[in-house]
Amino acid sequence: xxxRRSAFHLAALHHLHLGLTQDREAPDFVVRTKExxxxxxxxxxxxxxxxxxxxxxxxxxxxxxxxKVMHDNWPELLDPGCSSAEIQHLSx
Numbered sequence: 001x002x003x004r005r006s007a008f009h010l011a012a013l014h015h016l017h018l019g020l021t022q023d024r025e026a027p028d029f030v031v032r033t034k035e036x037x038x039x040x041x042x043x044x045x046x047x048x049x050x051x052x053x054x055x056x057x058x059x060x061x062x063x064x065x066x067x068k069v070m071h072d073n074w075p076e077l078l079d080p081g082c083s084s085a086e087i088q089h090l091s092x
Contacts, residue, residue, distance in 0.1 A: 013066055014039050015054070038066055040077065047074055 016037045019030030038049040038061075049069045052061040070077050 012041050013049070013063075014041060017054075018051070040066075040070060042077075047077065 016039060017030075017032040018035055018037055019032050021031045023029045023031050034053055034055050035051045036054040037051050040047040040049055047070070049066050067078075
């Protein structure tokens, strides 16, 4: 059951590529940095989960890390039916 709950939450997680300089070859885009912004969207709100490295050779982030940020900061976003073992998994 944990996998289904996690899959639901991960479906609402998005990563946004960061950048400041307009891409000359594709002017609707920016030149990407090596970091991405992770956001959890609901119909009414956006929850900033953090900025993490992205790309080959950079330290990896995990989906569990992002769920842990949600649990630590906005536990009400997670399924209230989560078992204590599932919460412990995210907190541990």
